Amino acid sequence: MSVVTAVTCPVCGCLCDDIELTIHDNKVVKVKNGCAMCEAKFMGYSSEHRLLKPMIRKNGELVKVSITEAVKKAANILAEANYPVLYGWSNTSCEAISVGIELAEEVGGVIDNTSVVCHGPSLLSIQEVGIPSCTLGQVRHRADLIIYWGSNPWSSHPRHIERYTAFSHGRFKKSAWKNYVTKIKALVGRKKVQSAIKRLFVKEKIPSAVALSNFRHTPYLQTGKNSRKLIVVDVRRTKSAEIADYFVQIEPNKDYELLQALRALVRDQELEVDNVAGVPVEYLEEIVDAMVSCDFGALFFGLGLTMSGGKMRNIDAALSLVRDLNMRTKFVIMPMRGHFNVAGANTVFTWQTGYPYAVDFSLGYPRYNPGETSVVDILLRKESDAALIVASDPISNFPRKAAEHLTENPLIAIDPHMNVTAQVADVVIPSAFAGIEAAGTAYRMDHVPIPLKKVVEPPKGVLPDETILQRILAEVKKLKQANVREEA
């Protein structure tokens, strides 16, 4: 039995690196400090769906083959393809991504990562507006106002609030945890009183509150000098909304309106309507007051903003709002990245090609035009003629037509699991889990690089993504050289 400390959790964009694992007999038996998702991954990563042997489809059936044969077959498919797509990358290490880009360049294909279906609009907007941001520690030390917009960290990034924002403890700002506990106690007390009243006056209706107070979630004012305020904007009352000081329940697909209304209010303009996106203007004014009067504000936004109506225009408005707020106080904004290394995929793509995703090498140099060179659009136009999927499962989450086109052409899947994509693939190569069975580097949502540890040995014969890709790349280069020689 051995204990490994400071392990980085390869689940979400929080990339908590304080996990303590107890290893026994090449297995993780105990996880300390992690959230439920972290524990589930470390304890349950080697399930019955684990892929152990490379496979090739022969006569419609997947047949087990040697790794050399699988690599050769994969290389053949890619070298012969005219316009292959290489997709995935957000759940593996930067080192593997780097090899993937070289492979894409070598075969003249398109390389794209999962941002195309999550924070792609954020990246497009950053390219238009810029982004005032920071690392998460800066929020921990300084922020006294935290906004989550279209994001439910309590469920999707369970330690985000505790490690980096409202409930974390910083140099200049203290944790709001105590306030929260007081609040909960008060809430429970109030409920008790109310039910007692109910019991006493069964027939009398309790007078309903005025419309505005319906929006006020908690009437308890923050009083502490260093306390932090939490605002949640969402279409439904999520777990995160429950702990917020202000909850703004917005009508679906009205984010853009609300953001522009806030921008107007920040600039001291008057709104000539009573409601925006279903929220009373009076309430918005209160929120804007909190925004401009804070010392340091931080807005985190999730897919609720990037993937609802308006897409990149929503993010444009959010970035502009925060930029405007910097005229009044210090304010930052940050996308809540999902996969643990999706930020890393964008980072490596950018330093090697200049562009964060959807990079097309078919002309011999990096080209970028999302909508044209992004993988979903290519598939919908039925342009690609082969695909390599690494650490992702597009068949189960792409639009049906796009997934269909993937299956119509030779498909290679490199994944630790027998996921849906692997089940319909022509070549399946099992890989080691990055961050559990393979070391490497990943980038947190705030672009801080953190090393991934190898804590257990992968099953026999199972290689890391990086090695598999290097072997495919070497094989492709060999094939190309042979072609050149033949021509000569």
Add this chain to the structure above:
Amino acid sequence: MELLIKNGFVYDPINGVNGEKIDIAVKNGKIVEKVNECKAKKINASGMVVMPGGVDIHSHIAGGKVNSGRLLRPEDHYRDFEKKTRITRSGVGRSVPSTFTTGYRYARMGYTMVMDPAMPPLEAKHTHEELSDTPLIDKASYPLLGDWWFVLEYLKDGKIEECARHVAWMITATKGYAIKLVNPGGLEAWGFGNNVSSLDDQIPHFGVTPREIIRGLCKVNQLLGLPHTIHVHTNNLGVPGNYATALETMRCVEDLAAGGKPVIHITHCQFSAFKGDDWRTFESGAEEIANYVNACSHVTLDMGQVIFTDTTTMTADGPFQYSLHTLSGNKWVNHDVETETSTGIVPFHYKRKNYVHATQWSIGLELALLIRDPWKILMTTDHPNGGPFIAYPKIVAWLMSRKAREATLKRINPKARSRSLLQSIDRELDFSEIAIMTRAGQAKALGLNCKGHLGVGADADIAIYNFNPETTDPSRKYKAVRRVFKKAAYTIKNGQIVAKDGEVLRHVNGATFWLNVQTREPAVLTAEMQRRFKEYWTVEYENYPVSENYLAVSHPITVKADV
């Protein structure tokens, strides 16, 4: 492999060689006395200029900030790309080129070593990953330490030795090369959206002043005996009237100098040489700075020359970048790094017809020409802040030819032209002075003994330019100067020809230089330090340092310090 470069006009200022015809022998990547003439590969350099490989003391080529710049500017890449060849990787270019392209482009100009001057320690791995992906050139990076909480706290308590031990730990942990200060104190204040405006402003919450930080780190640098001096981006950068701050900054460490050796490097000095009260009364403060620098010996500077082009400004100076954003209205990236530093990025277009921009262009050249000793003023554009590094040949031509300067002067803003000191400066630099400003002086300022010269034992990093100084006058044929410095006839890295006439022949990794600073008492991980670490940063102590496997080729330099 052996190599013999024959009959070139050799400019090797460190060894006192000034255009003489000498053969240079190379063996196993080093310059040697002689090689076997039959076996060695010969390069006929007759009628050509032979210099040590170029060294760039300050160029933002890697790291989180540069990458955010790349992300921010797809429009910058569309215009300029490089195709994959049998040897080279593809990439995009202009003001923030991708990593491979950066390496190739420097090598094509005859450069063999480049220093990335701003590495946020927390994101050091990122910088090193990118540097490892930058081929053909050697490189190093300076960690940003001027606003690090540890430094501020130790200096407040006057604990210089303790501070030195932690700085030593930090430089070693981040695989850094020198101590970098950017707007000392101002970046910590920027954490809450504020700034400092003089050397004696108190930094909020910490109770130290920029003056104390500069002096403190200067002393730390001396205690540790680091090869380079402190590398300072001054307070008030980019603000009219800031030449006074620059002078004050240089003066404040005057008494720490000993033995005529430099103790401070003021970087991209052009941006700190503004006179006037506001943009309307803006003018050049180059003369005042040059007068001071001419009279003292404890300072080195680099130019930070402005080029009339569209570029991407990026510095760790968050408040300055924000003011540039409000000034220009251009898109703006800010990235503050906990406990350490900040970053800002704003695209910017320097226009010939704009009075301020044209004056800035003039200031850079005035500094270079008015400072008499070329060892004190080095050539940079603060890439990409003043302009992309591919514009270096233009600067060489301006420095070597009054005619070249006049040709540009004719086309700039008339008010800037009439006020420019350049009209009254006749000085034209020769190849030896250019060699000092672009390699020898840079290597010397950096304390790199194996670079910047062609003496026996030096690294065989050599640039050959197809220009015959006997038959051609660089002052009159400045366009030829520009042309030859754009594409070196040969660039030799570690004894291998990596580029020839602008074509890259090899894709090899350059080394990453870093300091392994060993103090007598190491900065031990006490429980106290562990506690502070946990409080200050959001990553674990164990995951913080950069391990050597992040460096494609690691070149440690051991520094032993008596603290």
